[in-house]
Amino acid sequence: MADTSAQIQQQQPSRSRDLDKLLLRPGNLVGPRFEPGAELRDDLQEFAKVLVVGAGGLGCELLKDLALSGFRNLDVIDMDRIEVTNLNRQFLFRLEDVGKPKAEVAAKRVMERISGVNIVPHFCRIEDKEIEFYNDFSIIALGLDSIEARSYINTVACSFLEYDSDDNPREETIKPMVDGGTEGFKGHARVIMPGITPCFECTIWLFPPQVKFPLCTLAETPRTAAHCIEYAHLIKWDEVHRGVPFDPDNPENMKWVYDEAVKRAELFGIPGVTYSFTQGVVKNIIPAIASTNAIISAACALETLKIATECSKTLSNYLTYNGSEGLHTKVTEFERDKDCLVCGPGIRIELDPSITLQKFMDLLEEHPKLRLSKASVTHRGKNLYMQAPPVLEEMTRSNLTLSLFNLMGKLPKDIVHVNGMTSKNDQKTSCLRKLRVVFKGIDGVTDMDTAGGA
Amino acid sequence: MAEPKVKYDRQLRIWGDQGQAALEKSNICLLNCGPTGSETLKNLVLGGIGSITVVDGSKVEVGDLGNNFLVDEASLGEPKAKIVCSFLQELNDAVKAKYIEEYPDKLIETNPSFFSQFTLVVATQLVESSMVKLDKICREANVILIFARSYGLAGFVRISLKEHTVIESKPEHFLDDLRLNNPWPELKRFAEGFELNVHDPVAHKHIPYVVILVKMADEWAKSHGGRLPSTREEKKEFKELLKAGMVAPDEDNYKEAMESSFKVFAPRGISSELQLILNDSSVEVDSSSSDFWVLVAALKDFVANEGGGEAPLEGSIPDMTSSTEQYVNLQNIYQAKAEADFLAIERMARNTLKKIGGDPNSIPRATIKSFCKNARKLKVCRYRPIEDEFNSPNLSELQKYLTDEDHSFAVGIYILLRAVDRFAANYNRFPGQFDSAMDEDIARLKSTSISLLNELGCNSATLADDLINEMCRFGASELHAVAALVGGIASQEVIKLITRQFVPITGTYIFNGIDHKSQLLLL
Numbered sequence: 001m002a003d004t005s006a007q008i009q010q011q012q013p014s015r016s017r018d019l020d021k022l023l024l025r026p027g028n029l030v031g032p033r034f035e036p037g038a039e040l041r042d043d044l045q046e047f048a049k050v051l052v053v054g055a056g057g058l059g060c061e062l063l064k065d066l067a068l069s070g071f072r073n074l075d076v077i078d079m080d081r082i083e084v085t086n087l088n089r090q091f092l093f094r095l096e097d098v099g100k101p102k103a104e105v106a107a108k109r110v111m112e113r114i115s116g117v118n119i120v121p122h123f124c125r126i127e128d129k130e131i132e133f134y135n136d137f138s139i140i141a142l143g144l145d146s147i148e149a150r151s152y153i154n155t156v157a158c159s160f161l162e163y164d165s166d167d168n169p170r171e172e173t174i175k176p177m178v179d180g181g182t183e184g185f186k187g188h189a190r191v192i193m194p195g196i197t198p199c200f201e202c203t204i205w206l207f208p209p210q211v212k213f214p215l216c217t218l219a220e221t222p223r224t225a226a227h228c229i230e231y232a233h234l235i236k237w238d239e240v241h242r243g244v245p246f247d248p249d250n251p252e253n254m255k256w257v258y259d260e261a262v263k264r265a266e267l268f269g270i271p272g273v274t275y276s277f278t279q280g281v282v283k284n285i286i287p288a289i290a291s292t293n294a295i296i297s298a299a300c301a302l303e304t305l306k307i308a309t310e311c312s313k314t315l316s317n318y319l320t321y322n323g324s325e326g327l328h329t330k331v332t333e334f335e336r337d338k339d340c341l342v343c344g345p346g347i348r349i350e351l352d353p354s355i356t357l358q359k360f361m362d363l364l365e366e367h368p369k370l371r372l373s374k375a376s377v378t379h380r381g382k383n384l385y386m387q388a389p390p391v392l393e394e395m396t397r398s399n400l401t402l403s404l405f406n407l408m409g410k411l412p413k414d415i416v417h418v419n420g421m422t423s424k425n426d427q428k429t430s431c432l433r434k435l436r437v438v439f440k441g442i443d444g445v446t447d448m449d450t451a452g453g454a
Numbered sequence: 455m456a457e458p459k460v461k462y463d464r465q466l467r468i469w470g471d472q473g474q475a476a477l478e479k480s481n482i483c484l485l486n487c488g489p490t491g492s493e494t495l496k497n498l499v500l501g502g503i504g505s506i507t508v509v510d511g512s513k514v515e516v517g518d519l520g521n522n523f524l525v526d527e528a529s530l531g532e533p534k535a536k537i538v539c540s541f542l543q544e545l546n547d548a549v550k551a552k553y554i555e556e557y558p559d560k561l562i563e564t565n566p567s568f569f570s571q572f573t574l575v576v577a578t579q580l581v582e583s584s585m586v587k588l589d590k591i592c593r594e595a596n597v598i599l600i601f602a603r604s605y606g607l608a609g610f611v612r613i614s615l616k617e618h619t620v621i622e623s624k625p626e627h628f629l630d631d632l633r634l635n636n637p638w639p640e641l642k643r644f645a646e647g648f649e650l651n652v653h654d655p656v657a658h659k660h661i662p663y664v665v666i667l668v669k670m671a672d673e674w675a676k677s678h679g680g681r682l683p684s685t686r687e688e689k690k691e692f693k694e695l696l697k698a699g700m701v702a703p704d705e706d707n708y709k710e711a712m713e714s715s716f717k718v719f720a721p722r723g724i725s726s727e728l729q730l731i732l733n734d735s736s737v738e739v740d741s742s743s744s745d746f747w748v749l750v751a752a753l754k755d756f757v758a759n760e761g762g763g764e765a766p767l768e769g770s771i772p773d774m775t776s777s778t779e780q781y782v783n784l785q786n787i788y789q790a791k792a793e794a795d796f797l798a799i800e801r802m803a804r805n806t807l808k809k810i811g812g813d814p815n816s817i818p819r820a821t822i823k824s825f826c827k828n829a830r831k832l833k834v835c836r837y838r839p840i841e842d843e844f845n846s847p848n849l850s851e852l853q854k855y856l857t858d859e860d861h862s863f864a865v866g867i868y869i870l871l872r873a874v875d876r877f878a879a880n881y882n883r884f885p886g887q888f889d890s891a892m893d894e895d896i897a898r899l900k901s902t903s904i905s906l907l908n909e910l911g912c913n914s915a916t917l918a919d920d921l922i923n924e925m926c927r928f929g930a931s932e933l934h935a936v937a938a939l940v941g942g943i944a945s946q947e948v949i950k951l952i953t954r955q956f957v958p959i960t961g962t963y964i965f966n967g968i969d970h971k972s973q974l975l976l977l
């Protein structure tokens with residue numbers, strides 16, 4: 001019986017002809033919960049919902065790859081508009097699209113060519129969305145070129161993670177992410193299962209901060225073309241245009257910096273200042289080509305399919321690709337940072353039940369691991385206090401004098417999310433922290449809980 | 455039309471105007487435009503490849519809609535080559551795109567001279583017998599050939615041509631050419647103009663570290679019978695001397711000198727890799743020699759004579775703590791030496807050209823300049839004919855791969871990708887292509903792979919049953935994500951081969967999409 005039905009299926013032309021081999025047939029090298037069959041394919045099409053963050057070089061490829069890997073419900077978020085320099089790799093865009101929002105054009109182009117796929121574009125900043133927006137997706141695929149944006153999405157995805165009383169992650173709260181990045185002939189693809197594999201923050205050292213030139217070199221002993229350019233960009237601009245910020249996207253501003261850099265280079269006898277190089281230094285342009293983006297996105301899309309269906313083993317957990325000298329690929333199994341403030345169970349804070357919300361916030365500022373100021377506090381999705389917008393601030397201000405224990409529904413212990421500012425390398429950055437608040441002397445808090453947090 | 459300079463800005467930063475010009479001059483042929491082939495060309499067309507010819511004999515079927523972005527519902531029943539070609543044209547109107555509706559296997563059989571018009575052929579999804587035939591044709595015609603294949607979660611990319619030589623290999627990490635272990639007279643004289651004990655603290659902390667090291671090495675040699683530090687103790691002692699020379703803790707130039715002191719200890723002369731190139735039989739040049747080998751012959755002459763065992767100086771120096779004036783002066787010293795070395799090589803090359811009966815000016819100055827600048831980084835890649843590899847692979851490597859845990863999956867995929875073609879030749883279908891005969895196919899694929907291993911001389915070797923099962927499960931499917939990945943790699947290799955920059959893959963790259971532990975196999 002199985003044979004005949006299979007034969008019939010074979011004869012019927014199907015879009016899923018190739019994918020069905022992977023999804024409908026049992027396999028030996030598969031995930032533990034792989035259940036092959038038409039239902040798996042149909043569920044993938046109907047229920048799996050993937051968010052693609054970024055509609056640039058990686059994002060365009062990701063949308064195409066996912067749409068041709070059985071996913072039908074996709075969202076894409078990107079705040080940028082299409083530029084001419086995108087056209088050498090962002091294959092969903094044409095010259096006549098320049099100036100239009102990337103997310104909207106990318107979504108439209110893929111839907112035009114692949115029927116049955118629905119892609120919702122979001123033309124906005126990732127920070128503009130409510131945190132809950134991100135909870136709606138089964139998997140988040142990141143096609144970004146900035147560390148800050150990766151860090152933000154990572155924090156958001158990890159904020160959904162809950163731990164049980166034994167400090168094991170609750171499976172249903174894990175929000176998987178796949179992340180790709182490229183530079184020239186090189187790139188990486190990784191799988192992040194918050195609470196199980198290292199999150200972006202656990203391995204932040206993989207992305208060392210950019211080296212900046214010392215100001216005294218720029219001002220006193222320039223030696224290279226880059227020194228001359230950065231002098232014009234960072235020092236001379238402010239001297240001449242007091243108070244007017246430099247806009248790297250304004251061609252007149254760029255030309256001014258270039259001309260100044262040329263003057264300085266001539267003065268010191270330094271070769272190599274060109275307009276193109278000036279743009280590269282000032283905008284920190286990362287060279288990008290179609291092939292590398294295609295490779296890295298395809299690896300990410302394949303892993304997204306595996307996470308959703310368990311149709312094969314998953315990448316564990318970090319793939320590096322380098323095609324500049326021959327071809328070197330390597331899989332590294334990085335370890336979680338057990339004390340990670342982002343994906344860990346959260347910092348445990350013991351409080352007296354009488355403490356007010358205001359007093360609690362003062363405590364956060366003094367806490368050596370947090371040093372968190374300008375805090376906004378939420379508990380189970382409810383805003384206890386919000387710094388902004390003003391309407392919300394006014395609405396929640398009265399909570400400041402109330403007892404936190406009461407505000408949290410008299411629970412002996414629970415998770416509280418705090419959004420605020422902290423300083424990192426002498427710079428103020430915004431951060432989202434998860435805190436495990438425990439009230440002293442309330443029933444239900446036992447010695448075991450305390451031991452578990454150690 | 456957009457200014458190409460702006461449109462290609464992000465890639466011009468990688469391969470420059472020359473690389474771009476080479477791409478725009480090239481003429482590429484694609485065999486089979488399923489997703490693997492289509493994705494390969496898509497990446498190349500975006501980058502502004504010159505012209506493309508798409509060869510495929512099939513019509514667009516419903517199944518193609520599920521794995522190939524370059525075909526759509528409206529094109530059902532149309533020639534696939536035509537549809538893919540027109541989409542590619544839409545991506546970049548600067549590219550000359552045409553198509554031929556013909557099965558590649560047939561074209562290889564009936565019209566071998568067809569291929570000689572191309573710079574490069576990308577052959578996707580070919581079976582073994584066609585690969586072997588096409589390889590012979592392209593080698594004969596001096597056409598670069600790249601094979602790419604996606605098969606379920608597996609795949610491979612293999613380049614084939616007699617020889618590929620690279621001047622601009624652009625390695626990511628390569629030691630700068632400061633010659634601190636072997637300074638020439640002008641550099642020594644420049645260093646002598648500095649006083650390391652200068653009292654002015656500002657002057658002291660702006661002495662370039664190159665000067666510090668040349669002077670300190672010279673002093674050391676004077677007190678050690680002309681030798682430089684060589685033992686671990688001596689190197690440590692040398693570093694201590696450097697540290698002792700500091701007058702303030704914030705002297706970056708001295709810190710740089712200590713970090714770079716190993717450059718003083720580095721062995722003199724050329725690397726063993728470059729020596730191998732100089733020893734190559736192609737250095738015996740004649741009228742049929744390429745410019746590259748004529749230049750290598752000149753380089754060999756230079757190293758043996760003027761160069762005193764060293765390659766021509768690169769001429770550029772890294773940024774280092776220094777006053778502007780002294781840095782520019784130092785740069786001039788290096789550039790002058792590089793220019794002198796270049797002139798010597800140029801003279802030798804022009805003489806060689808005359809000797810072998812060529813035009814002494816046939817190699818442009820810019821090429822010779824670039825050759826000198828990159829002399830330490832030259833690369834020569836050679837590829838075995840496919841037939842040779844298939845009939846007699848490097849047995850010791852093969853056996854090593856089969857027993858090595860890191861390579862076992864990759865070599866298994868390599869063998870099984872050959873076994874599925876044998877299977878198909880015998881049974882007129884790929885293993886697992888239809889659901890009905892899975893168990894039978896698994897057993898047959900297993901015996902096919904075992905007999906293949908026996909033929910290759912690996913008598914006791916077997917492959918993991920799990921992997922054989924998986925290959926049958928894949929059933930010759932071409933999954934889009936795998937095709938995009940394999941096609942992406944193929945297009946990256948095309949770029950390296952055509953621009954003659956960076957280093958292409960040597961050997962066979964096996965893509966393992968099961969756990970991404972892909973490997974390069976040298977067989």
Ligand SMILES: [Zn+2]
Nearest residue numbers: 199202340343
């Ligand atoms: Zn973490």
